[in-house]
Amino acid sequence: MNKKLLIAIAVLLPLFSPGQSLKMGEISQEEFDLKEVSYEPGASAACLVAFGDSRIFNGTLETQYFYRVKILTEAGKEHADIRIRYYSGTGNVENLSGIKAQITNLEGGKPVVTKLDKDDFFDVDLGDGLKELRISFPNAQVGSILEYSYKKGDKNIEFLDGWTFQRSAPVLFSKYQIKIPEHLEYKTIGQGANLFSKSERTSEYGTFSWTLRDLYSLKEEPYMKNYRDYMDRVEFQLSRYMSGSGSGYSGGPEWTDFLNSWEKLGDELIAYYTTKGFYRGNPIEREILSVDMSGGTEQEKAKAAYYYVRDNFVNEGSDWIYTDQTLPQLLKSKKGAPGELILAYMGILKSLGIECNPVLIGSKGYGRSEIVPFPFLNQFDEILLLATLDGQQQFLDLSDPLAPFGYVDLDKHVSAGLLLQKNASKLIEIDIKHASNKLVFSSIALDPETGELVMDNAIRNTHYEGLAYAHRIKSLKDENKPMEDLFKQTYEAFEIRNVSVNDQLEDKNTVSIQFQSVMKDAAAQDMLVFNPLQISEFAKNPFTQDFRVFPVDFEYTFRETYTANVAIPAGYVLDDYPTNEMITIPGSPIGFTYQTENLGELVKITAKFEVRSPLIQPESYGDLKFFMESVASKLASPVILKKTGTL
């Protein structure tokens, strides 16, 4: 179906469909009749209703949840097993109560309702304060309608979890409402393309609601590791509260800010890190007494300090803005999470007289594609450093034990972060410059003695392309596997020989690999037909799905250049070759050129694949898919050499 038409139907549908009942057991005829989700045919189940209703009562957030799910296929029966995870902690931080569930089946055209009792609910203590309520619906059949509701109490009212609209099955109707008491004020944090473009919103007497309809199910898509950042969601951060009653002699009610300014928020974090010892100079100076970091430029000093921390501390644990250990504990244990290591690194740089400060960021996959523009701490999960080295600002990271100085984990390539500076913390833009390229050069010739067509290949990967290769090489080494495995799959019919690796990532930002790919018995054939550019992973189109829900994320800008020089062997002529091509898609976020030059005894083939803007929206998916298919076709095109019969 035409996608535009689909969208139009999706927009129009709410006007025609009657309102879903949000009460258990009130199932409409349309819901009984539903056999398929029109915009997601073949879906195994549909979430007919998802409804959350929150209020704050006695300092606790109480949310009443209600779900109605219909099983549409045999495979959809898996939706009859429900798992609800919650954090109980040591003080019952979250608790579930009032659990009700029932299943309705049509028997002879009449609804038969089976209510679940306590034996059907199973509460499991998963450890570390996490619990999980499990419900297994009896008599689940294709056509069954499952309903369940429960109340969750949450003692944390500073930040409210709110509501996520998408689920593992397509959602036909999802509504969240919250009643905010008069004495509290929250800032709403909304996220997701649908929430901003399609949601129905109401606001009445302190009750706010958001409704979304006809949402796709959550499914993984290639080139999108962090789809969580694009889900539709509302959350709330307490911004101020009212104290005083305004009666008698106590004076009028007063609002107290809960949400600070960026400056205050930054100072609180700095105070936290200070109590953990990360802003104290003495221990760190003792730590590095034995290491010579005295000479050279600031850049050289920072580099020496980076390698000292990277190579003398074990990097283990979750990247997080809060630290488990104090600085002295870290220096003693020699093992820490990336956040702890980077703060220790900051201490070393400061002790060397280098200006540097932490920058808090919300990494990719943490749930947000854009920064929240008010002082809201929960949006941050990881730390970078911003240092001034010889007058130049540079972002520094310590997440990846293989990464050289100056590399920032790709999940931290976000648009903005909070720079922590005493009394002057502020949001700053993050723009990490790098030239991540892959340069492939192949020299192709027929060996007259062996009759083999030999391709001598050299690949030079720079920056993040190089780091990616360094990881692949390490993984093969760890598994005791030969380096030929790097290329075996790509080349199939060719034999891979003489692989050599030169990792100069630290000195020159490159990982170079040389190897031979060999077509045996080539001389025996009258026509030599081969693909001169075999190494590109884009020789196969990764985008095979019909449509796209989330953006395509290539993660960073990069360029791949392939050059093949084919020597025309004696006794052969160049018979045929791929034609030139230059293509892109509207807006030119991505481009490809292919060129053939006949230089007489040599044919030179050059292809360039360039990603200029790594995030491509779903609207451009059709163009991108066609583009990538054209690239794949071109990269698979052969050169043909023909025997002339005379040498």
Add this chain to the structure above:
Amino acid sequence: MFKLLLGIFLISNLALAQESDTVLKAEEVPIHSILSEAQILTLHEDFTYSHHVDRKIVVVSPEGLDHAFTRLFYDKLNSVEEFELEVRDLTSGKTIKKARLKDMGDAAYYSTSTIFDDNRYKYFEVAAAKFPIEVSIKSQVSSKSNFFLPRWTPVPNFNQKVTEASLTVKYPTRLGLKYKELNLKGNKKEEELAGVTSITWSERDLAAQPRDFDSDEDPRLLLAPVKFALDQYSGEMGSWSGLAAWQFELNQGRDVLPEDFKEKVLQLVVGVDDPYEKVKILYEYLQKNFRYVSIQLGIGGWQTMTAADVVKYSYGDCKGLTNLMKAMLDAADIPSNYTLVFAGSDAEDIEVDLPSNQFNHVILQVPTSSHPIWLECTSNLLPAGYLGDFTKNRHVLVTSKGGGNLTKTPSYDTEEWNEIRSQSKVILDDRGNAKINTEQQFFGNFAAYILYVKGNLDERQQRDFLNRNSSVSGLIVQDYRIEVANQDSLPVTELAFDGLLQKFSQMTAKRAILRPFLGKLGPSHLTNKSLKKVDEYEIELPAAWKVDGDLPRVSLEEENLKGLLEMAIEGKTLRVRRELSLKIPTELDKEEEAELLRKINTAFDRTVFFVNTTTTQSTSPANE
């Protein structure tokens, strides 16, 4: 530009260090820790046991800390009795950590498939900054049943050297004990005192194992009781028959069907005489109306839910669904046997000479006058009589009243179980794009996967499956259908689609070249040890295209491989037929398999060149 580029590469090539990484086999296995350990397994008269472990681990590097991680399983039948740990800094001699049972963490074993279970563990993780450290651990767990005895693996971790390891098993002589030694090279000492037999196995100086160590070479000791009990059910495992008889007793009386359900079962097979047909009808009823839910609670890990409960809830685990199916067949006067199996698509076969509980799954065997009908009761996709790769081709224990026997499930390794046929019609336009109509038939093991695609994927995923598995890339599926046409136990699926092929032909300066369209064979084609594949194409070409050169013809006939590729032009239609027939020797290793694939793909995935007689390409090489 060219010279400049070449220059860059010459320099960079010179700069490359000429270390060859082609072969990276480490000569010495790095040692992360050194273990000395003594274990005592004490079996008691009341069929309980206790397992005491006393181990010292010298951790020499951070990677070895995982070797000191303690995880002690418990549930309703097993409990953790004792745990003591001490960590010493071997440089200073100081104790840096002590821990006891109360200091252990506690967590549930998390399974995405199991809803109801009581499997939990207590754990303790050692942290240290300086090495070497010595970690001393004493632990004791006890079990209410000797039905399942722990196995002994003297080298429990890779990169761990073992100076000494011993296991002493003490058991009342009258209860008996069986064991199987695998790759043990140390000493064994046996003695009996006052009706208690004690056997000690000792191993010394065992070398560290690399991560790619062949598990078949791993030293280990498998143990099994002779007389045993679980809850109030006692039995003897002296033979497979004894274990089978006990399992039968454990489920005895749990197959009673509610009367109304029994009536429904009988109604389903009224007027049906053929036994297979009856089995099929009832199996399909089970598949449609009951779903699999994993339940592992106490003795319920081994004993089935009652058939009545499965009927009540319309769900059950493998035991419950198999037991219900057995009861349904009983109601229809068809005897069947509850059968134990060690399931898993990559699972190794059981040790057939050690009758013991080596099973993790249950299937049903329906004896007939010829081959038995096998039923995988947790599947709602497979046809009656076909087992998927989860349980095929392995030894299983068939249980029946008073005994049972070991037998093997089918291997489905003949051509009839491994066949793929396809017929495609392609119409090419002048620009190299094409319309395609393909019909495919999958038989046996290949059909089973298509059943999964049909049953478990939504439309977008099914279209994507067609696209990714198309022998020509760039397929845009328009219409498609997937149909099931099982022939009794033989799964058969038919798949048909109409679509567009973007750039089916590549335009070069002189030619149009069809993109490879016959499809390469991959490792998945060889997993079932035989293959028959027949692909036929009718390709309608643009009128102006003429074949360039001879059409390829390939014929190959070897001991295990027959292949034929034929192409012919009739008017403007290119007809292509490829027929491959393979029998893969069992002993073929991965490298040989890869070589075989390379050989077939090189020989049989051929394409065709055409000359366009009307158009001239405008993109001539720049300097020609």
